[in-house]
Amino acid sequence: MLQLDDVHAYYGKSHVLHGVNMRVRPGEIVSLLGRNGVGRSTTVKAIMGLVAMKGSVLFKGEELAGLESHKIARRGLGYVPEDRSVFPTLTVRQNLVLGMKSRRQKGRWNIDDMFTLFPSLRERADTAAGVLSGGEQQMLTLCRTLMGDPDLIMIDEPTEGLAPKIVAQVGELLEEIKNRGVSILLVEQKLTIALAISQRLYVMGHGQIVFEGTPEDLRSNSTVRKEWLEV
Amino acid sequence: MEFFLTSLLNGLSYGLLLFMLSSGLTLIFSMMGVLNFAHASFYMLGAYFAYQISSAIGFWPALVIAPLVLGLAGALLERYGLRTVHKSGHVAELLFTVGVALLVEEIVPLIWGRMAVKYAIPRELDFTLFSLFSTSFPAYRGFMLLVSVGMMVLLYVVLTRSRIGLIIQAALTHPEMVGALGHNVPRVFMLVFGVGTALAGLAGVIGGNAFVTEPSMAAAVGSIVFVIAVVGGLGSLEGAFIASLVLGIIQTFSVALDYSLSDLFAGSEVALLHDEALRSLFSIRISQMAPMIPYLVMVLMLIFRPQGLMGKRE
Numbered sequence: 001m002l003q004l005d006d007v008h009a010y011y012g013k014s015h016v017l018h019g020v021n022m023r024v025r026p027g028e029i030v031s032l033l034g035r036n037g038v039g040r041s042t043t044v045k046a047i048m049g050l051v052a053m054k055g056s057v058l059f060k061g062e063e064l065a066g067l068e069s070h071k072i073a074r075r076g077l078g079y080v081p082e083d084r085s086v087f088p089t090l091t092v093r094q095n096l097v098l099g100m101k102s103r104r105q106k107g108r109w110n111i112d113d114m115f116t117l118f119p120s121l122r123e124r125a126d127t128a129a130g131v132l133s134g135g136e137q138q139m140l141t142l143c144r145t146l147m148g149d150p151d152l153i154m155i156d157e158p159t160e161g162l163a164p165k166i167v168a169q170v171g172e173l174l175e176e177i178k179n180r181g182v183s184i185l186l187v188e189q190k191l192t193i194a195l196a197i198s199q200r201l202y203v204m205g206h207g208q209i210v211f212e213g214t215p216e217d218l219r220s221n222s223t224v225r226k227e228w229l230e231v
Numbered sequence: 232m233e234f235f236l237t238s239l240l241n242g243l244s245y246g247l248l249l250f251m252l253s254s255g256l257t258l259i260f261s262m263m264g265v266l267n268f269a270h271a272s273f274y275m276l277g278a279y280f281a282y283q284i285s286s287a288i289g290f291w292p293a294l295v296i297a298p299l300v301l302g303l304a305g306a307l308l309e310r311y312g313l314r315t316v317h318k319s320g321h322v323a324e325l326l327f328t329v330g331v332a333l334l335v336e337e338i339v340p341l342i343w344g345r346m347a348v349k350y351a352i353p354r355e356l357d358f359t360l361f362s363l364f365s366t367s368f369p370a371y372r373g374f375m376l377l378v379s380v381g382m383m384v385l386l387y388v389v390l391t392r393s394r395i396g397l398i399i400q401a402a403l404t405h406p407e408m409v410g411a412l413g414h415n416v417p418r419v420f421m422l423v424f425g426v427g428t429a430l431a432g433l434a435g436v437i438g439g440n441a442f443v444t445e446p447s448m449a450a451a452v453g454s455i456v457f458v459i460a461v462v463g464g465l466g467s468l469e470g471a472f473i474a475s476l477v478l479g480i481i482q483t484f485s486v487a488l489d490y491s492l493s494d495l496f497a498g499s500e501v502a503l504l505h506d507e508a509l510r511s512l513f514s515i516r517i518s519q520m521a522p523m524i525p526y527l528v529m530v531l532m533l534i535f536r537p538q539g540l541m542g543k544r545e
């Protein structure tokens with residue numbers, strides 16, 4: 001479904017990704033793990049057309065490299081950034097509405113689904129998104145992207161800084177997303193939910209993939225965990 | 232009292248006209264980070280186009296056609312000029328808009344001459360709306376007020392109620408995210424630029440005949456609008472609104488006020504007034520100082536509140 005071949009990415013002159021190869025198959029949850037600063041967010045941004053890159057990104061058999069990000073989104077890729085970029089002056093409902101690519105878009109999700117999944121968003125539907133708590137903003141960004149009905153959603157560190165109870169809720173939501181036939185590329189640092197829900201995992205170090213395998217492979221490979229994951 | 236009321240109305244109509252200009256400038260600045268120095272050129276072109284069109288087919292068609300043409304021209308300028316220059320950074324963009332402004336300033340006198348053109352108020356609106364004792368309020372001023380308020384309400388409704396307005400609001404703070412959700416942000420930029428220049432053109436259409444249509448009008452109004460953008464806080468629509476009204480009213484009053492400091496002290500024999508230099512300073516009339524007041528306000532604002540009225544500190 002998604003296939004990266006020899007992807008390089010750059011911020012100005014600094015060369016951050018050095019030939020990344022990875023793939024996500026239809027219906028899969030795949031995690032991209034690694035310590036801070038290894039290039040996980042950059043990988044996702046490169047796929048989304050948000051940083052300068054070289055190499056090939058195939059999605060549903062078509063090349064994405066070089067396309068503008070709004071075109072990439074319209075091919076069915078969803079992106080949830082790590083910095084919780086809700087539109088602060090708009091209400092929760094307006095944020096969700098802007099997730100849709102057109103006024104009358106129909107897909108797997110509607111606003112009521114989101115409110116059922118996260119009742120606190122329903123209560124605050126008409127408040128400005130800027131005043132929500134960090135956790136609520138995180139949920140809103142995720143729901144907003146889902147409103148665009150992506151076939152593959154890339155989620156950058158959804159559990160960072162969240163209370164354990166909400167982390168569990170996020171895990172459940174990811175399962176629900178998968179059950180509706182959406183593939184997931186999950187960027188994480190901690191192993192907790194990644195090991196529990198992923199079919200396959202990649203570990204990244206210094207702008208390259210250093211490990212690829214199933215949760216069992218990673219559980220039994222303490223060398224990789226020690227060298228590339230544990231702090 | 233009647234002087235106060237008519238001056239206030241005049242100031243209001245001038246202030247709202249300034250807002251029609253500064254709102255576009257502000258929206259363009261906050262979306263693209265470009266201070267469009269050519270913005271007032273569209274104001275001038277609006278006046279000249281309206282003059283040309285109204286001498287052929289009348290004022291009312293000109294009122295509609297001139298802003299539409301300038302909106303289209305603005306959109307094309309963004310699409311084929313600014314967007315290309317954008318790749319070379321903000322300084323290049325700034326210089327590009329300065330270049331366009333200078334170009335327009337040279338082309339206009341080539342076509343229409345260096346003297347003011349006879350762009351007159353339409354006959355239908357050339358009467359006195361009401362008179363209060365000795366001062367009168369022209370109907371055309373009322374018309375300007377009406378058009379500006381109408382435009383402002385429309386702009387507000389579109390920005391806060393329509394889907395495209397929400398996309399614009401979102402793109403003000405998070406353009407990348409809006410794009411990643413599948414909205415064509417470059418096209419939104421082009422649209423905003425076009426609407427901004429159309430508004431500037433409309434201001435020219437209704438301002439050009441209320442004031443004077445001449446090649447120096449872009450520079451004159453441009454510097455005031457620049458002051459408004461700074462005083463209001465770069466990128467803040469509310470700030471631009473308040474600053475437009477305040478400066479419009481201050482300027483109207485100061486032009487109309489024919490007093491000097493020495494009038495204030497007239498009668499009382501102040502010893503100071505025997506000094507020659509001080510006497511000439513004291514006899515400067517407020518109306519003579521009027522052109523300088525906006526810049527004075529800007530300088531004071533930059534000293535005491537550099538982020539402007541409503542601006543957020545960087």
Ligand SMILES: Nc1ncnc2c1ncn2[C@@H]1O[C@H](COP(=O)(O)OP(=O)(O)O)[C@@H](O)[C@H]1O
Pocket residue numbers: 011014016034035036037038039040041042043
């Ligand atoms: N906007 C940027 N400009 C320059 N360098 C950046 C930028 N964003 C990230 N980097 C650098 O790129 C590298 C990878 O960052 P990132 O992809 O955010 O890592 P991760 O998401 O794995 O923590 C880091 O060394 C970081 O400092």
Ligand SMILES: [Mg+2]
Pocket residue numbers: 037040041042082156
């Ligand atoms: Mg990151």
